[in-house]
Amino acid sequence: MNILFEFPEIFEIDLGQYVESFVKWLVHNYDFFFDAIKDGVLWFLLQTRSLFMWFPWVGVILLVFILGWKLISMKSGVTFAVLLFIIGAMGLWDEMMLTLAVVLVAVVIACLIGVPLGILVAYNARLGTIVKPVLDAMQTMPSFVYLIPAIMLFGLGSVPAVFATVIYATPPAIRLTTLAIKGVSKEMVEAGHAFGSTTWQILTKIELPQAFPTIMMGINQTTMMAMSMVVISSMIGAKGLGLNVLQAINRIDIGMGFEAGISIVFLAITIDRITQGIANKYKYPK
Numbered sequence: 001m002n003i004l005f006e007f008p009e010i011f012e013i014d015l016g017q018y019v020e021s022f023v024k025w026l027v028h029n030y031d032f033f034f035d036a037i038k039d040g041v042l043w044f045l046l047q048t049r050s051l052f053m054w055f056p057w058v059g060v061i062l063l064v065f066i067l068g069w070k071l072i073s074m075k076s077g078v079t080f081a082v083l084l085f086i087i088g089a090m091g092l093w094d095e096m097m098l099t100l101a102v103v104l105v106a107v108v109i110a111c112l113i114g115v116p117l118g119i120l121v122a123y124n125a126r127l128g129t130i131v132k133p134v135l136d137a138m139q140t141m142p143s144f145v146y147l148i149p150a151i152m153l154f155g156l157g158s159v160p161a162v163f164a165t166v167i168y169a170t171p172p173a174i175r176l177t178t179l180a181i182k183g184v185s186k187e188m189v190e191a192g193h194a195f196g197s198t199t200w201q202i203l204t205k206i207e208l209p210q211a212f213p214t215i216m217m218g219i220n221q222t223t224m225m226a227m228s229m230v231v232i233s234s235m236i237g238a239k240g241l242g243l244n245v246l247q248a249i250n251r252i253d254i255g256m257g258f259e260a261g262i263s264i265v266f267l268a269i270t271i272d273r274i275t276q277g278i279a280n281k282y283k284y285p286k
Contacts, residue, residue: 042159053097064081109166150163157237164233216276217276245260245261
């Protein structure tokens with residue numbers, strides 16, 4: 001009777017051990033490669049962090065106000081400036097800058113990978129059949145799982161946090177870039193071919209300008225997913241607002257948890273609205 005309800009042990013596969021062996025093999029044989037990546041990402045992160053920490057808080061708020069005003073409206077600019085001022089008033093300005101540095105570095109790397117790959121997938125259907133299942137796995141895999149190979153490959157600290165965030169946040173950039181390029185008017189592409197334009201000219205002068213709003217939406221979603229990894233990445237050493245949330249959980253400190261959590265929300269809202277404003281402001285045709 002139990003045979004009908006219990007899965008037979010003879011068919012069980014320990015798939016995890018093969019993945020673990022593969023990661024260990026990578027670490028053992030290509031540690032120089034991952035060390036080079038770690039050094040490069042760490043340099044980029046430290047430079048970005050130094051720039052953000054050097055920039056005066058008044059300048060940051062003023063810059064956000066101007067962006068909100070020019071891209072959306074005066075009311076939006078004032079709202080964004082007030083939100084950042086509230087974060088600073090709660091004593092979390094430095095933590096916000098550290099969080100913003102990690103998110104920005106992760107988003108830049110994710111976009112450098114995602115946008116070109118999305119264009120390739122739009123041009124190559126066979127590549128799309130390979131990439132799409134991988135993207136499905138990347139988006140459905142629990143985000144905590146990414147921390148394990150990140151730690152094994154890069155140790156503890158901000159670099160593995162960036163690595164895990166990039167993996168988690170890249171799929172929207174690929175998907176929406178592919179959708180944007182495929183959604184460009186076929187008549188305009190054919191007209192470009194008729195006038196003797198090369199593939200590169202059609203891409204840069206016809207497809208990318210028209211696809212820009214949708215690509216920006218992909219970047220927007222990538223940024224939001226990177227923000228959602230802030231707390232998780234703090235578990236492996238990333239500093240910032242996520243670390244405050246983690247400490248609040250450990251101490252059961254409701255006040256600290258609320259302040260850090262609402263700061264993440266304010267920062268996410270500001271970034272979300274500004275990126276949407278860029279997409280709407282510079283969409284083609286104007």
